[in-house]
Every structure is written in C-alpha cells, then in structure tokens.
Amino acid sequence: MALPIGTILDGKFRVVEVLGEGGMGTVYKVEQVDRPGFYRAVKELLINPAMPEEERKAAIERFNKEIDLMFNLKHPNIPSLIVSFQERGNYYFVMEFVPGKSLDKILEENKGPLDEEQVIRWMMKVCEALSYIHSRNPPIILRDLKPGNIMITPEGDVQLIDFGIARRFNPNKRTNTENLGTISYASPEHLGSITAPGQKRSPQNPGRLVQTDARSDIYSLGATMYHLLTNQEPEPMQTPAPGSIRARNPKLRTIQVDGRIICPIEQVIIKAMQQDPAHRFQSAEAMRVALQQCLPGQAAPATIHIPAISPNATIVVPAIGGQAATPAASLPQAPQGQGPICPRCGLQNRPGAKFCKRDGQPLFQGAATVPPNVRLQAQAYASLPAGVVRQPIRARPVSVGAPVSNDPLAFYRRGLQDLNNRHYVEAIEEFKQALALGRPTYDVLYSLARAYRQYAQSLRDKDEKLFHENMTHAAEYFAQAVNNRQNALDAHFQLGLCYLDLGLYPKAEAAFKEAQRIAPQDAAIYYQLGQVAMKQGYHREAEGYLLEGLKINPDHALILLALGRLYSETRQYNSAIRVLQEATRCDPSHVDGWYELGRAHMRANQWNQALSALEQARQRDPERAEIYSAMATCYLKMRKKVEARQMLREALQRDPNSAEALRLQKQL
Template identity: 65%
Template sequence: MALPIGTILDGKFKIVQILGEGGMGTVYKVEQVGTTPPYYYAVKELLISPNTSEEDRKAAIERFNKEIALLRGLKHPRIAALMLPFQDRGNYYFAMEFVPGRSLEKILENSNGPLPEEQTVKWMIQVCEALSYIHSRNPPIILRDLKPGNIMITPDNEVQLIDFGIARRFDPNKRTNTENLGTISYASPEHLGSITSPGQRRTAQNPGKLVQTDARSDIYSLGATMYHLLTNYEPDPIQTPAPGSILAKNPRLHTVKAGNKNLCPVEQVIIKAMQQAPEQRFQSAEAMRVALQHCLPNSVAPTTIQIPALSPAATILVANRPGVGLVCPKCGLQNRPGAKFCQRDGQPLVQGVAVAPPQVRVPPARSSIQARPVQPIRPRPIQARPVQSIQARPAQPIQARPVQPIQARPVSAPATVNDGSAAYRLGLQNLANKNYVEAVNQFKLVLQQRGPYYDVLYNLGRAYRQYGQSTKETDKRLFSENLKFAAERFEEATRYKADALDAYFQLGMCYRDLSLYAQATNAFKQAQSLAPQDSAIYYQLGLLAMEQGNYRDAEAYFLDGLRINPDHALILIAIGRLYIDTKQTSSAISTLRQATQRDPALWEGWYELGRAHMKAREWKMALSALEEARKAGPHAPEIYSAMATCYLKMNKKVEARHMVHETLQRDPKNAEALRLQKQL
C-alpha cells in the first residue's frame, strides 16, 4: 500500500506524488525538504509484506540491493542516476534522479494508434546509445526488462531508461540465468533459460539448449518494443514476426522499391532484432543503432537489412568494452589495461589508491587532504654532487643545447663488460623494488660507462624524484634536495630527445612539488604541445592553477581534460573541491556524485562529497557520504574529524567523541580533532 502524500522519508524527502505501484512496492516523486527552489527525486520503495516467507524476503532484498549496486556504477545521460539508498519504517528505499515526462507506454495509450515512425526511430536510436553503454561495462550489464513502460521521454524529447530492477551482470561461465524474470511479451527465448529448435515446442521431454541472457537478449526486447510502438499491438511472446506482418498492421510505414518488391526498412530491422537464435540478431546495440539510422528519411545508406545476416556457426558472444587501464593516483595518466605501475610515474596502480591533492594556498580556508602517509625509507643518503638551488626563471620554452650525436654501436656487436647495459638493468630493478639509493648509483655508473643519453637520464631523474617523495613526510631537506637533482636530470634528458613528453611531464611534477609554479607551468605546456589529447596534462595544469588561487583557469583546464576523458574521476574530484572552495555548493555536490559513480573506490570522492553536503548543512547526507569514504579509506584521519563535526552538529556528542578519538589515533596532531575535543 502506498504511503500518504506529505509523508517524510529519511527526515528529508517529502512525498508529493505517486509515480507507480507494483506488488513489491511503489515509486514516489519526492521533494527534498528545505531546498529553494524545490529539488525533486524519484524514490523507489521495496515493501515486504509481513506474510512473506523468509526465503522470499531475502530474495527480494537481494534483488533490490543488486539494483542499487548496478546503478552505483552507471553514469550516462540516458540513464537515471542513483543518488542515495536508505531505510525508513523498516522498509528499503533508494533515491534517484527524477526524470520528468511520460513513459512510452503512457504515450502509446494516449495515442489510440501506432506512434509516428520517424519519431519512434529517433527514440530507439537513443535507447541503443544507452544499451551500448551498459553492454560495454565490464562485466556487461543486461537490462532484461526493456519495454515501453521502462522508457521515459522527457519534455525535450530525450530518452531515459528508468528501471534496472531485474538487470544482471553477464557471467560467461554460467550456462543459464539464476532467475528468468521479465515481461513475457518483450522477453527473448533465452529469458526462459533455453532455446528450442525452430518449429519445436518446449516440453519437459524437450527442454531445449540451456542458455543465459546476454546483450542480444536486450536487442530482442528492443525489437519487440518497436513492434508494439509502431503497430499498437503487443508482440506475440517468443515469436519472430513474419515478413510483411508489421507493414500489414501499419501500412503508413515507409517502404522502398527493391527489384519488383516493396520492402519496409524498419520492419526488417524489427524482424532481425527478434530472431529466435541470438547469433542471427544484431550482435550489438551499436549495430542496431546504425541500421535504425539508415531508416530515417533522406538516409543515403543501404535501405535493406539482411535477415539473418549471420549463420549459426558465426556466433558472437557479448564483447566486453576494450580494456581500460587504471588512472595513476599521482599524475593522472590513463595507463594501458593490466598495467601494475604507472608508465609515466612508476606509482602502483591500485583501484582506489589515495590521491595527492593540491595544496591550495589562496585562500587558506582549510588544509588540503593529505596523501596517504609513506613509511620513511632510511638508507644512507644519496651521494650526489652539490648543486645550487634551482632559480625560478620566466616560463619560456626550454632551449636545447648543442650535443654531439650519440654513436650507436652495431647491433651485431656483443655486449661488453663496460657498455652499461648490466648497470642499466640493475638500476631499473632497484627502481621497481624502491631501492632508490642503489638505483641512483647504478644509473650514475651507466653515465660513466656510456655517457649521457635520454633513457638513463630520465630514469635517474625518476629515481631521485621517487626517493624525494618517499622522504616528504620525514625529512624536508632530503625531499627538497632530491627533487632538485631530479629536475636537473629531467632538464638534461629533454636535450637528448625531440619528443621528450615523459621528461617534460616529470619535470613539471618536480617543479610543482618545489612550488616553482612558473617553471612547472612551462614544463606542462611543453608536454601539452607534444600530447594535446593527454587528459593527465590538463589535470596537472588545473592543479597548478588551483594551488595559486587561479580558480577560473583551473576550472577551464579541468573541463578541457574532461572533454578528452569524461570518466576521469580524479579531475571530477578536483573540480568538486574547486567548487567547494569557491562556494558553489550545488555544483560541487553534482560533480562529486559523478566522481563517486566513476570510481566508488576512491575515498577522496566520497570525502569531498561529504564536505560539500556539510557546506549545505545537510548533515545526514554528509554522514552517508563520509561513511562510504571510511569504507574505502579507513586510514584517512580527516574522514573521522569530518564525521565528528557532523555528529556534533546533530547534537550526538557520544558519536562525536568516538570519531574524535578515531581521528587522534591516526593523527595525534590533527588540528580539527583537537579543536572539537575542547568543545566536547
């Protein structure tokens, strides 16, 4: 039974309209209490009857939680975004983006006939875009209940998919689905768990070949949806329409002359999508989108579709999205799939590893997030020749000094004891093993044996820089000296290679660590000229601008980086932090929600989202985000001090004291925790 209008859920959502009801619960339109102008969400409820068996109750809760888990990782303009799961009155809920408009089911009911062909095709093209996105997740997500009722059309004529209640992640190791749910009129044969041969009935004696739903199952459902929209007849369950049958139900559909026959392109698309055998359908949503594009007026593309286009021997299983490597937590580089260490920075590539944030100096409103503490390495000091402090110089292109060309030795010549190759290999091994002192010594030995060249200078710079980074928290002098040595080596390396992208990038990182902003900007600009589509460079330029208080420039750099890589979670977090510091709270919340959906394992995203809600004085929502941050980064003291502040604002002093204690255990000098301790 639906809750009354005006009911307050979770202390912040006021029910203003019932959007839909079903056997398992209700979907409400709610208004967030205390927002001006009003801000609306859709809240989905899982209502479990007291008479429900324990087994059914667990299954319903598991299915509800799976829907939440699926939605957490999705961010696409044609998919309503998850905002917040919660419990109230013993029931389960989650809030998500409210999509204004009407479902295609309602539009069809009000039309009293088939929908216009061209508009329907345009809508279905948009559905294909959303399907391509979820099918390209890793593992792919299969919607399994695509139908007119689950496709919303906004006032701007844009499509939104709204129900992922029975969606599942594709598992290539399974022979069939654990559950076979869905609306039968739009369900593919494999929704039933098996496929029978053409002309055969499914019986206990002839159960058919076991199969599971995959991306092509959603293709079938999309074809069945189109059938309904363009004929105003529900499709016969598990039946492929006969050629000419769709045109007979809607003679106004566009046809073309092919020889002595009139063919209907959109009918051909539907029939191909609804083939019984998955291998005879379109093999991807993108392939169907292209075919639909050809059905639009003035299309110069072919107007006939081969049915079926593939033989049963040409089965193509769901293709995963081409592998995408992790982003380096230090420099922001998108690495190759499977890489364990950043190609450019040498940092470990671990999902959710801590990010080194900018140290904003203007304005000094708060201290920045501190990077994860590094255990100090205490080998003997690196012996390097004394150097003068690096002087800041105008940001102009670095001039290459004339050098004698390096004479390559013949490939066929055997390696000699003094050719430097053994020392170079040892240097790389020690660098990978974080034995920076020995790495420096080996790379210096190579320079003595072979003279300077790009690779050894670049890796010597890396060894100095990483050693310096490892001493940042324990010895500021060693940190500064080694960063200066590193910068010299990278500067020298740029003179030996025309396309010294990585050396310029590392040089910029060194200068940024030394707070030499003009030189850092110059180095990153040199890198940008060599790789204008490298989003990591825009990330670094944005951090540099932000650290100097140039928020407008920082935002422009970050947005340029997102245009190149919209899924760059570190850039989204940086923009969110910028919006917090410039008091653009609503923009900060929206951007940081995107960041947490791109990479839920990055604790910084949840932490900054919590801070944004704190700025908006939304203490419960802040705590919810900070709790996610604590799960992802239990080592970070600032999470606990922020939670302590929230509890104190809510007058929960016991919880606040506990969080202060947790903070000081991790950082006995935490200023915010010490301040709160005095208040408590």
C-alpha cells in the first residue's frame, strides 16, 4: 500500500504524489522539507512480513544492487542517485526527479505510431546512455529496456530510468543467475541459450549457453523502436521479417538503392533484433551511427548481408531471397478484428499475433479441426500428482480449430512466465506439459520443482497437508533434476531445503553435503548444514558448520543470527550477545537479529539493554506480538507495571492466544 500524501521520509522528504506502484513497492514524487518547490523521486522496496525468507532476501539483494549500480553513474541521460536509507523496515533510495512522460504513455496518448524522425533522435540519446553504462568496468547491462523505462522531459530531453534488474557483466559466467525482464522486449539469450538461425529450441536442440551482455540491450532497443514506430508490441524473441514493419507503418521513409526500395529504419531494427548476438550491432555507438544515417538528408546507407557484417555496419538485411523489397503500398494488410483471443485474459489480439499483448500468453493459430494433441494436453493435466492443488487445475481453453503447439519449449517459456508472476498452479501445468511432449531436461525438471516448492511455501500457514504434499513433489523433481545433472549445485541446494522443510534431516544433510562438495567455499551451504544439525540437537556439530561459514564470509548476517541463537540455547549468553550484536551491525534491517539480541539480554538479566534491542525490533516490525510480550516481561522485571500493562495490551491485541502474554496477564 502506498504511503499517504504528506508522509515525511528520512526527516527530509515529504510525499506529494505517487508516480507508480508495483507488487514490491512504490515510486513517489517528494518535496524536500528544507527546500519548498524542490522535488526528488523516492523508490521504495516494500517488505511484506509474510514474504518467504528466500524471496525477501532476493528482493533486498536486487534493490541493493540497483543502488550500487546507480550510485556512481553520472550521465546527462541517466538520473543521479542522491542517497539511500531504511525506515519502518522498508528500503528507500532518493534520485533526481524526472518531469515529463514515459514513451509508453506518449504512445498511448498518440493512439498511433510516433513520428519517425523524433523516434530516431530520441533513440540516439538512448544509445549514448547505453554506450556509457556498457563502457563501465565491468559493463552494466540494463536488461529491461522498454518504452516504459524511457522518459521524455517537457524540454524534449531523454532520461533512461529503472535499473531494477540491471547487472554487471561477468565474462566467467555461462548464463544469467536470473532471467528477468519484460517478455516482448527480452532478447533470446534471456532464456539462457540461443539456437542456430532457423532452428527452434527443443530437448534435442537446447541451443548454445549464453548470458545477456551489452548486445542484449541492443535487441531490446530494436524491440522498443518496433513498438514506437508501429504502435504494436513485437513478437517476443522473434526477428521481424523484411517488409513487416513498413506494412504496419507505410509512412516510414524509404529510399532507392541499386534499383531497390528499402526502408533504412526498418533495416536498423531488423539488425538490432537478430537472434544471434553476433549478428546485431556490436555496440550502442554502432547503432547510434546507423540511426543517424537514417535521418532525412543523410547519405544513403549501404545494405549489408547477414551474417557477413562488421561491428559498425549501419544498415542490414536485404530482402528475402535477394529480391527487391515490395513497396509498402502493395504489401497485404492484416484483416482487422479477427485476431486470436487470449485464453487467460480474454483480450482479442491483432491477427497473426503469437503472444498476448496484455500478459504474454502464447496464442494458438491455424486449422479448423481440433488436433489430436489436445487430448495429449488433457492427459498431461490429468496426470498431475495428487495433492498438487485442491482447486481444479484449469486447462487453458482452446478455440475450435486452433492447434496446440507440440513444441515443449513453448510450454517451458510459458511456465517460466507464470512462475515469475507467481501463478504457481499454471506454471506446474505448463512444465508438466513440456515434460509430456519431450525428453525430460534438467531445466524443465528444475523449474517444475521450483514451481512446486514456491507453491508449497505459499501454503505453509494456510494448509499444512497441502504444504507437505507439494513440498514432497518439489523434492521428487529436484531429485530427478540432480539425476539428470550430477553437479548441479542449485538443484542439490534446493533439494536440501525441501528435505529440511519436510523434517527429513538426514536426507537434507546428504543433499547439502553434495552441494558442499561442488562448492566448498559457499557460506550459505554451511549455514544450512548448521540449521540441519540444530534441528537434530547436534549443537557442537552445528557450531562447527556455522563457524566454518563465518571463515568464508565473516559478515554473513544469517549465520551470525543462527550462531547467536545456538549460544542462547546452550546458555552461553555473553557469546550470544556478542555474536548477535555483530549480526545487527551487518544487517540493521533484520528484525530477528534485534529480537534475538533482546532475548539474549533478557536471559542475562540485562533488562535495559534488552528493551533497547527490542525497541529496535519493534520499529522494524510493529505488528509482531512476541516483541511486545518480551518488552512487557522486561518492564515487569524492572517493576514498571504501567508500561508492562501497556505492552501486554499491545501483544494481546495482535495475538490474543500468545502464551507468554497470557502468562504475564495472570501475574499483572
């Protein structure tokens, strides 16, 4: 929920307007308290106390990475980051306020393609900003370039915003850790691999492993231009066919080269959106030069055949088969109002669309008979293991006459999108269908297991039986993934987490030991081994694992927190206090660190210090009943009954069944 207008943040910034809201937070326009009329933008990461720990950690890590990336960026087309801070358990950073409108808003208001020359000049500025971030050491890859992330100021200046999923390029990595982004503008390598021209991904042809690099932003810029100049989102991960862009916008400028009519800006877009990164412009500067030559009055650029291109080639892609391009006026126009209907959201898309414009759902085209593999799809849904859900699994409706794709990769992609959107039941359906249509691969098995695990976690506090059943299925598929790829660190680690959640501690230990064998310097593995040992009451063994983890990463807040709890449980209170103080230093936002520190002080009969730590916990999570119960105990021990009663009322208001609060109530 957005903060009320007028809220003061960090004692310096007054909220005056909500600029945008998402599932993980909000962007505000704020006024500096000491400088009336001077505005900034504040981005908020909202931490939901009910969020699973893994998701919480990932969200905070992405937010902190965004801060780290932007802090040293100084470019006229990128807003500067001013300061970051934490307040009320949430994370914030302040940056320059950019007045104006995003290009998707401008496109919506224009109700049609934007002016070609204006788009070219805007995109040249975007190229300059990309050249700057790509030239950093190491290079910064934006990974989510799209019309909504490009602002145009009232003066016509261009500002590149939202570095939320940007990353630093690591030449030693083969794929991305996370494949995030907006599907219509994402490069093929966002999925982690690319195939040869004209080939499709399949279990037999998984493609060459790659990670996103600077050329991935080039693809996204081409896709953005496609949208701006046609008023239609591009087909996800597809290179436009020659002539297709002019067919959607006959007003685009054409020139005659060697007796052939070509459209310079169309050829720039096609080159930028090549499937293989080696066939795109190799730098943002090369694309800027190409765009400049597309402006009226420039010399006619050469047409260059793909893939025989130089990194700085300007225009690309001759007509198919080497024949002259068809004049725009003679190209067939798509029929209106007869496009496929999205089976998820019901939107009628344009004719020929392969993915829904609204939600990215794959769309089915074609013949007038129900294909045999519709039955195969239904059988796959029916074969889902018992206990996956207690709601009916909704098979996606298919229009009569629309053949279902038998490409397992299509279902795998759809499953990834559902998983990213937390549509866990739908993701399970899609991954199961991908398995039914092809040979089981590590990626599909691992993703299916993730979907089961995340679905189980969403049920943890709602339905214990469903939680257990789905977590069991997650463990089964992670085990299959491990069998498919023996040295898969992530699968071993996730399998250990599943067994830990299921209380199967020997199996959890075995899985984490395998992960330790693969990555002996990963502190997180020692943390989990320590957790498994503590669950079984093996305190000395747990201490050994946790101390080994701290040798690898002395500032690992979770290891410090676990070690502090261990020392408290074994009545080593001074050691517990020392370690927990270090945990709160490493991660001041972690409420559990402050709460456990307060409890450790209480066990040592240090009531004032306990209250100080518990107050820090209360500021970070004011709805947690046990914090108030602990504070009531401290006040009672200090013979401050008025304060104790007040804290007791607060505790019972939040949890009427709190055992500690009810016990204290009898004493008071």
